[in-house]
Amino acid sequence: MAGKQLSNGLNRANIEGVRRQQLIDATLKSIELYGFQGTTIVTISKLAGMSSGIISHYFGGKQGVIEAAVRYLLEQLKQGLLLQLQAGQARQVSPRERLMMIVETNFAGFQRSSSATVTWLAFWAKAMHDPALARLQRVNSQRLSSNLLYSFRQLIADPAAARDAAAMTAAMIDGMWLRSTLNLTPATDEAFNEAERLCKAFIDSLIATSGRADEV
Amino acid sequence: MAGKQLSNGLNRANIEGVRRQQLIDATLKSIELYGFQGTTIVTISKLAGMSSGIISHYFGGKQGVIEAAVRYLLEQLKQGLLLQLQAGQARQVSPRERLMMIVETNFAGFQRSSSATVTWLAFWAKAMHDPALARLQRVNSQRLSSNLLYSFRQLIADPAAARDAAAMTAAMIDGMWLRSTLNLTPATDEAFNEAERLCKAFIDSLIATSGRADEV
DNA sequence: ACTCGTATTGATTGAACGTTCAATCAATGG
DNA sequence: CCATTGATTGAACGTTCAATCAATACGAGT
Numbered sequence: 001m002a003g004k005q006l007s008n009g010l011n012r013a014n015i016e017g018v019r020r021q022q023l024i025d026a027t028l029k030s031i032e033l034y035g036f037q038g039t040t041i042v043t044i045s046k047l048a049g050m051s052s053g054i055i056s057h058y059f060g061g062k063q064g065v066i067e068a069a070v071r072y073l074l075e076q077l078k079q080g081l082l083l084q085l086q087a088g089q090a091r092q093v094s095p096r097e098r099l100m101m102i103v104e105t106n107f108a109g110f111q112r113s114s115s116a117t118v119t120w121l122a123f124w125a126k127a128m129h130d131p132a133l134a135r136l137q138r139v140n141s142q143r144l145s146s147n148l149l150y151s152f153r154q155l156i157a158d159p160a161a162a163r164d165a166a167a168m169t170a171a172m173i174d175g176m177w178l179r180s181t182l183n184l185t186p187a188t189d190e191a192f193n194e195a196e197r198l199c200k201a202f203i204d205s206l207i208a209t210s211g212r213a214d215e216v
Numbered sequence: 217m218a219g220k221q222l223s224n225g226l227n228r229a230n231i232e233g234v235r236r237q238q239l240i241d242a243t244l245k246s247i248e249l250y251g252f253q254g255t256t257i258v259t260i261s262k263l264a265g266m267s268s269g270i271i272s273h274y275f276g277g278k279q280g281v282i283e284a285a286v287r288y289l290l291e292q293l294k295q296g297l298l299l300q301l302q303a304g305q306a307r308q309v310s311p312r313e314r315l316m317m318i319v320e321t322n323f324a325g326f327q328r329s330s331s332a333t334v335t336w337l338a339f340w341a342k343a344m345h346d347p348a349l350a351r352l353q354r355v356n357s358q359r360l361s362s363n364l365l366y367s368f369r370q371l372i373a374d375p376a377a378a379r380d381a382a383a384m385t386a387a388m389i390d391g392m393w394l395r396s397t398l399n400l401t402p403a404t405d406e407a408f409n410e411a412e413r414l415c416k417a418f419i420d421s422l423i424a425t426s427g428r429a430d431e432v
Numbered sequence: 433a434c435t436c437g438t439a440t441t442g443a444t445t446g447a448a449c450g451t452t453c454a455a456t457c458a459a460t461g462g
Numbered sequence: 463c464c465a466t467t468g469a470t471t472g473a474a475c476g477t478t479c480a481a482t483c484a485a486t487a488c489g490a491g492t
Binding site for chain 2: 125126128164167168170171174
């Protein structure tokens with residue numbers, strides 16, 4: 001019944017999901033190639049190998065498919081950390097290891113791709129004038145802070161110091177990512193690797209300092 | 217001769233400069249009010265109290281006036297530090313003081329204004345697909361790094377450690393600024409003040425750590 | 433008062449874009 | 463083998479916007 005196959009190997013019920021993902025991929029590709037302003041219904045649908053009308057059919061309009069693409073990016077980031085934590089579920093993950101995983105997730109391959117970097121920047125710029133996107137942005141920003149704070153609390157006794165450590169680390173991750181993205185000369189991962197290294201070094205210095213306990 | 221006054225108090229030769237600045241101000245105001253996408257020739261010229269044609273006359277087109285507005289922002293940032301250093305020229309400015317000045321400049325009032333924050337984000341997003349803007353971005357990004365490195369070199373003996381300190385501080389400044397801007401709920405300066413505090417605390421911790429000298 | 437030159441206007445144009453919807457067609461069900 | 467579904471198309475439409483340019487306003491010089 002639901003398992004009946006079409007000749008192209010697609011289940012009828014799956015077509016919608018498949019098309020939506022194809023259009024989201026095409027949207028990210030278009031933003032990568034032509035920029036946010038240069039992305040139109042035509043560039044997206046052409047990259048997807050479909051007609052222009054299909055976008056309104058599945059997403060209600062251009063605004064819809066772009067919002068969906070952003071949600072996809074946010075979801076990738078969220079799942080990235082979940083998967084990595086899951087991978088180390090057998091053994092016990094120390095607070096320090098967990099912090100390193102958070103850093104690695106934020107500098108993972110997908111987050112370095114052109115389509116992702118360009119879209120993130122456009123997303124932030126648009127979030128300042130679009131309440132729906134602003135809400136998504138805030139949730140995402142909060143998640144990074146909370147994840148960091150959770151681990152820092154287990155490493156730093158003083159609550160205020162733990163909060164400061166989390167805020168600093170969040171800023172350093174975002175700042176490193178931003179500067180790496182903007183200064184990406186050709187297609188070198190060098191900047192991202194260095195950024196990841198420095199973020200991890202910073203976390204270790206925070207832990208080491210707090211080990212010496214009593215400051216301020 | 218050149219000092220001849222018009223009835224409105226403007227020098228003929230100055231009219232062009234005055235009009236250009238008025239249009240740049242109007243452009244920033246429009247981006248603040250309507251966003252980057254919502255900014256058109258009409259919104260700018262209306263805010264400036266002039267007609268739409270004037271933009272093409274003075275800037276050759278919309279692209280021209282927007283580029284000029286971005287250049288103005290970059291110049292403000294550059295001059296901000298110069299002025300502050302100049303203010304303390306009489307007495308000797310210690311390397312640490314100079315670092316704090318750099319932080320203060322990046323969180324100065326003008327950089328917190330809506331018109332500036334929105335334009336910065338739009339500028340970054342556009343820089344990824346516009347070579348002219350990308351060049352401006354790189355120069356600006358480099359300046360922050362160089363300024364920081366110059367002072368850190370006087371405080372940290374190991375060259376590699378000084379370079380890392382500068383890179384980390386640059387990222388923290390940009391990251392703190394970004395997160396403050398994006399999470400600006402209503403119109404609270406609270407986030408910016410906290411960001412400035414943490415950046416300064418971070419610099420002090422870098423200096424203190426290097427004082428203990430020999431690490432790695 | 434009159435003219436010249438510059439500054440400015442704003443209606444108009446043409447291109448670009450998002451949306452709509454009647455028509456098409458392959459895949460299903462009977 | 464015919465009827466029905468619904469996924470997909472793409473031309474047409476209305477809107478938006480940057481750019482243009484002929485017309486106008488206005489100060490300066492005589």
